[in-house]
Each structure stands twice: as C-alpha cells, then as structure tokens.
Amino acid sequence: MITRTRAERLDEAVDGILSGAAPAVEPELRPLVDTASLLRAALPPLPAGERFEARLASRLLRPGHLVWLAVLLGHAAGRGIGRAMRHPGRSLAAVGGVVTALAALVAVGFTRRAARRG
C-alpha cells in the first residue's frame, strides 16, 4: 500500500478546492484547507485593463492579420456585457470606437482593392 505524505494529501485537497469542491481531510489538515479556501476566495484572477489589452495586442499584431481583431472583439464582447449594463454611456462610446475601427478597416480594404484594380 502506498502511503501518501501530509504534503501530498494537502496538495490533493487544494486541487479539490480549486475545482470548486469541499474536500474531506483529516482534522490536522483542516486549518490548512480552510486557509486554502480563504485564499481561493480572496485572491481572485485580476483582469487586465481593456485599454492595456488593446494596446498590447496592437504591439503583438502583425499587419494584415484580422484574426487578432476578431479574437479581441469577441473577448471584449464577452467581457463587455456586464459593464454595458452598469455603464451604458461608457459602453456607447466603446461601441462607437469599435464601429469607427471597423469602418476604417473596411475603407482600407476597399482602397487596397481599388489600388490593385487600378
């Protein structure tokens, strides 16, 4: 029979906490598991700012690829629904910015196409 160490049992319990479970452990590990649960609640993932996200994406972006734009628009849409409900004015401004960016892209596309034909 394999005997697991206390550190291994605690590690498994933390796996359970991180997956949303309430692991059953021996009494001597209970204070540590309770602390792990507190940390799970008190150290949430921190979202990067949307302006920073867009700025860094533009630095990583290689011109000519629209995959980035599609991914970022999808990401922003997923994040933006909750914010739009709370800050409708700010959201309208953001939507205006996106529409402007899309219009610029379409204009660039037409210009390139016209240049190729011309």
Add this chain to the structure above:
Amino acid sequence: MSRSLPAPERPTAADPDLDAVLAAQADRAAFAVLYQRYLDRVYGYCFYLLGDHHDAEDATERTFLAALRALPGFRDEGASFRAWLFRIARNTVLNARRGRIRRRTEPLPDSFDRAAPDSDPAGMVAQADELRRALRVVHQLPDDRRQVILLRFVDGLSSREIGLVLDRSEGAVRVLLHRALRDLAARLHP
C-alpha cells in the same frame, strides 16, 4: 527584458494548449488565441508580485513579447506551454524587481491597488478589505512560498507545473505549499 529565457520546450500530449501552440508556431496570427487565454492570468501574477498596476502591465507586455519571439523554438521537454509562459513571466518579474530596487520604489503591501483603472469600482470596494488582509500576509511570506501560493491559487497551476516554473521538484513544491499554508493559517487565524 528577461535575458534568461527558459530552455525551449515542446508541448506534451497532455498540454491543453497543444493545438493553439502548434497553430501559433505555424502562423504568428494564431498567437492571438494564447494571448486571449493567458493575458489576465499573467497580468494577475505580475500584479500580485509587483503590487503596482503600471509595473504589472509593463511586465505583462515584456512577457508576451518575449514569448512571441521564443515561440518558434518551443520544443517538447515535458513542460506545458503555460508552465513555459509563467517561467518567462517569473524571470520578467525578477528583472522588474531588480530595477525597482535600484530605483528604491518597492511598494509596501498596504499600497496594493488591485484593479486596473478601468475596472468596476463597486467590485473593487466590495473585496478590498479581504484582499488587502490576505495580500498582506501573502506578501510577508518568503519569496519561494509566495510564488507557490500565487501560481497555485491565482493562476491554477499544478504542483508539477509550478516545479517547472521555479526549477523545483514536484515534491519540493508540495512541501513549500504545505509550509506556506501553515504559515498563513497561523497569521490569519492566530
């Protein structure tokens, strides 16, 4: 910028990022998927370690630029992409700390301002007290234990992955986690 990038590794069969990594190696534009997947997690890791929004953004930016440059050399040596990425982030944070020591601008834990400027202020206020207290005690841990706590709880890495990030064995990481939680329990619930 980090000068000590981790040795190139190739994604393993168990790597959940395998498809995205291979796609990004073939076409740089596909890196967008990995960027979207890990931006917040890398930013959070950097922020919790540096305690400053602008330093965290700078470290995050350097991490992704370095990762994008090094990605074509990523080879299979048993590590996942995310362990590789967080090794780059760790090196970047270490370099940022060295620069900060030179500038003598190390922030105190109480100065933590967790959210980005355009985040929801209501959510910030609601969690601020609990977060400050937990951050304060996490910040008081020795660096290796603090790294284990953040990589495990904020970024969700396994002990094996954390070992790859910190150049420790999986067993050593488990022992560090046990000691860190024991310290934190004593400080949070004296």
